[in-house]
Amino acid sequence: MLITAAIVTGLGLGSMYGLLALGFYITYSVSSTVNFSQGSSMMLGAVLAYAFVVTWGWYPPLGILTALVLCGVYGLAVERFAVRPFVRRDSNAWLMATVAVGILVDNIVLFTFGKEPRRFPSPLADMPVSIADVGVYPLQLVIPVVGLALAAALHVLSRRTKYGKALLAVVQNPDAARLMGINVSGAIAASFAISTIFAGIAGILIAPLFNVNSDMGTLFGIKAFAVAILGGITSAWGVMLAGLVFGIVEALVTVLFGSVYTQIVMFALIIVALALMPNGLLGRAGVKKV
């Protein structure tokens, strides 16, 4: 019973981590950069959706869609102002710049959205249902499905569609991609937009189970980064799998050893895992070219 509960909880949590981590994967594989404030992007999705749907009473699908579009725009802005200026000058200060953007966004939201946590109502998170004696909100079952579906969609779109293949081409050889007529800086910007939209989706999905406030993404962002790394940041399936594994292990550690040591154990496991598998679970090591 304890173990079942842990696994159900872990699956829901893990797919959230995975979803957020996919955002890291997308930008890293296209541009070798990441938005270090991915947690803030997630929070932004939830806060915007809350503003549209709850505060202003928009038709929910419209509000959620608008929120995601704005998340995408935000991603474009992050790339344009906090990543591109540094990558162009061959500086790795984008790491700091994206952190700074995160500070900015968190605080702007703090002063506009408010300092009080709010609940995002959802019919899927009202009444728990019982599965194998474990109570879950229906939304908790929806989240892994959406997470896996998005990972699968990402996989299929990138391999089956023209623009998906173009993105893969940019990953493999940006200069040659330019020679195909592919707008590489556009593709990189697009990858940031997709990344923040994924984060936004994660935020909106999680909001009804959680509370909406300006720092809801902080811990998630760090854990998602850990998941992206563990998954081997260059493999979409690896990242999603790592998310699920991380979520389940985290819940199991809590159940078996007590919550006091959960954080320490999880972070120690990350170090051990990376020491044993320097390229993550499914990341591929390139043969060293000399």
Next chain:
Amino acid sequence: MTLQTSRRALLGAGAAVALLAMAPAAQAQDIKFGLVAALSGQSARAGEAITRGLTVAVEEINAKGGILGGRKIVLLRRDDESNPSKGLIAARELIQREKVAALFGGLDTPVSLAIVPLANSEKVPFMGTWAAGTPITKNGANPNFVFRVSAVDEIVDQAIVKYSVRHYSAKNPGMILVNNPWGESNEQGLKAALTASNMKYAGIEKFEGNELDVVPQLSRLKASGADVLYLVGNVGPSAQVVKSLDKMAWKVPVVSHWGPAGGRFTELAGPSAANVHFVQTYSFFGDLSPKGKQVLDMLMKKYPDYKGPGDITPAVGVANAYDSAQLVALAIQAAGSTDGDKVREGFYKIESYDGLIKKFAKPFTPQNHDAVTADDYVWTQFINDQIIPIKH
């Protein structure tokens, strides 16, 4: 390289000048109150509540002509980001640069504890408005410049244990505590209170402030046979605990510290919010004293986002801050000076003050620097959006 050298020297000189130029900019005769609290991040709401309580009190005093014969009070605020190092540097700035007459503390016990030795060595009264850690006021210093108008964890924890035994016949309580200094302080307090009552406990579980799901922790407590839960956490985390209990369909009585009062608990936790019984020092609901009506009125006038008592969250923050500012002003008035030592003596001279929380009578003595005592705690629960005292 000479050019480079001079440029560097210039840079250094610039920094030095800049350092010296950080000069205060308020009128000489104003009396300064300083606040060091978490104003951004997770605890921003609490910091804002304290700010508002202090502001309303200060404005009320100034409108009545100030203190010490017409001197106005100015409030200076600094953000400590819940980091004691930042709190300490901010306290130093307020004390040593701005020469504040009194310092007010915020939510975080570690920050207050870091400031206590400075306040005592600099002889500046330090008034706690929220942080409930026992050693803040009982810090062993003599003379002791630290006072408080807030709950004390140790005493709250005794009340929690007593309440759970009296009303739920608790024999094997489980603790579910937020994983921060506040949670830890109550872990010690609750353990001590249980030992004093010759009781054992089912288990102690911690959870992170922004954890999605507390089911694994609660499952452990349930498995070890907990018959009552002691809850310590801010409003958001407390709501997560209630929702997780719902998911497990575990109907267990929950006795809580004052965390749920910090926001819209019913909205966050759903209908089961009413199952949580929690301790309060003040609430703007129900029949208010004339003082209560007056302050509520001032707050709603000053802050348009306060549309009713339900919006004033956390009410304890506002109320504690309001009363502490009034008490500090009274102490300064009694001292007839802003000299730290005299103000400290001034606190003991306060005979009575008709405050928000209660009618304070001789609130401070050299032995007792805590104005709120065990008798001031009220047990309450959320019914819909209102905090209602529990009648037994």
Next chain:
Amino acid sequence: MKPLALLGAATLFAAAAALCFVADGYQLFVIATVGLTAVVGLGLNVLLGLAGQVSLGHVGFYAIGAYTVAILQTKLGVSFWLALPVAAILSAIVGTILAIPSLRVRGPYLAMITIAFGFIIEHGAVEWRALTGGATGILNIPDPGLFGLKLDDKPLALVIVGVTAIATFLYWVFARSAWGAAMRAARDAETASESLGLNLVAIRTAAFTLSAAAAGIAGAFSVPLTNFVAPSAFPFFQSILFLLAVIIGGAGTVLGPLIGAVVVVLLPEYLAFLAEYRLLFFGGLLLVVLWVAPEGIVGAVARHLRRADERPPRPGVDIERFLHERADGGNLEIRGLSVAFGGVRAAHDITLMARPGQVTSIIGPNGAGKTTVLNLLCGFYRPDAGSIRLADIDLTGKPSYEIARAGIARTYQTTQLFGQMPVLDNLLIALRRGNLGLSISPLRAGGDDGETARLAESLLGFVGYRGAVERLAGSLPHVDKRLVEIARALATGPRVLVLDEPAAGLGAGDKTTLAALLRKIADTGVAVVLVEHDMGLVMGISDHVVVLDAGARIAAGTAAEVRVNPAVRKAYLGEDMKLAAAPRAPSGPRAPVLQTGDLVAGYGAEPVLKGITVSVGAGEMVAVLGANGAGKSTLMKALSGLRRPVQGTITLEGQDIATLPAHRIVGHGLILVPEGRQVFPELSVLDNIRLGAFSRSDGDIEQDVEAALQRFPRLRERISSRAGLLSGGEQQMLAVARGLMARPKILLLDEPSLGLAPQLVNDLFGAFARLRDEGTTILLVDQMAGLALALADRGYVIESGRTVHEGTPEEIRNNPALEQAYLGSAA
């Protein structure tokens, strides 16, 4: 940093100390905080600035230092001054331990390990309550005494200023020591530093250890400053601030961390009055500072002040004797060496012997396994079977730095110099032969006139380098990079010198010089092992030639023996080249499709293209010829938009495209098939072909795919395999097919024959001839001038970035001066 600048730093610290005497308590606290942040920053600078490793968990080491002092002082009553070294040592030990997992990972993986470390320390401090006091921490820690003086505000701030000054000085000493240089080398070119005998494990571990110790010391001093420790004083965000101090100040500079600490500590203090809005403004100002000076404040200032030192190397030491004295080793013997990657036999049962004083060449068509053998020899790959012996030492399976120390030096196909270090330092670090010692004596011991400096400069002179010794190696022209790399390999005093395609990218004249140099090196008694494509060079200087094909040795002997070996001729030299297509008769003037006017491109004072004027008419096939380095590939990049900005005009069908980016030019119908194929390795052949039509949206794409497959039937056989698995020739066909999918108005072909076996080249040029005959407009650049001229209608010759000749193939062929410049040894 020169001594004068050191004096400047000293002035700075003196000013800070003087400030301590007039400052109030708050200012003293701020000064001390700046100092401690700077000390952490200096340590972090060893990691980031020298070793190129990032850490987002340094607050963990800071916390370890603080807790050690706090616990020892309060629980055991140990004096602060005894606890301080314990704190430093403990932090250093933890740093060493953390280095172990960190050595195997890089980039974001390393960032994650350090983040996790920081969190473990923070949470550990909360949970290990008996020792750490839990979340409340340890309070009321007494001020230490010093010579009977209580170390409170003012004396403490003075001590911390002193500690910061010492730390700055130590960083300065360390950064210019051999260890510091070794860290830089490992950062700039990992593999090259290993093959100079540098032990990367030791170097990176040292960086972590030192960096951790500095943070630990700073943390220890934070205890008397604040008189408490608590976990919430060491949040993750603080690690970011530490890193920020280094980046904002300027990573790798001496004063950077100091300036950065001033910014990171003072800025929030200035903004303190903003109360809850402080973080908001801090975040915004950070962005602004980063925008203005992404390489850091000190870095930006230094860039403006850097003076060019153009001094060339001064000879003086007899290098031949230097080499001879060391090259007393026996034979290098490789027996039965085999390795497989994922089932593919990259090298199988390779046996060869390299003797001192001889040039032993390894040749073979592309993909024969030549570089694989070198990598096995140098320890970058582990052999599955076989042995490597140098004289009587068994080197099989040894790590690369040990092999290097045994006397095997190496150069690379693409040069691997330490780009951010001066040329001279590249050699000086190599002269250490991996022996860094325990002392931190400066790399340039004895100054510019020291013995080692003279030796290094003489080595540079010996290989024929005439450039400035103080220039950053990364900014050298290609030829000089090759020479410096050879000089660096020689600096290790090798018994065996291994060169991987040293002539690649060199002009005819440079190749001749190189051949003479290699011979001269061999004559000193060094065993030279050469992998090279240029057969003229190989045949001219080799004493012994080993021929590989498909990972196996197929022949060995003298150059003359190998040349007549039928197996070699079949596998490597192929048939005599006979083009399937004949040149066509010249036709009248045609409407120009592509024209350039005085095209200039390239960065800095020395552009690569200095005025190119070419024109290609509709249906014409034009060849651009020139020696390597003449600017042919740059021209192709400029035309296709990969190289921007350019000056002058590029007109495509009357429209100026000189300012358009590459992806827009494709839409206008100019398609480049780039040098080196550049297929998308992970995509299927079919997807590669389809991507060629990315800019099209008509319905005929599938029809064109079919046409491409008919043109190159071998691609149809491989249609669904990953492009990366194709052979070089197949990849070239794929690249052409992909280019044709855009229905080009003009097709640019850049070095299509590069690295292909003659038979394949023949097939390929046959395909070009068919394209030409179908009326495709083509601009062709190829090293094989004979082939190119056989097909082209017209040709241009460019030299040093200028068009110097234009004419029919006949005219160009008959011009002796051009033959001298270009066809000299390539024909």
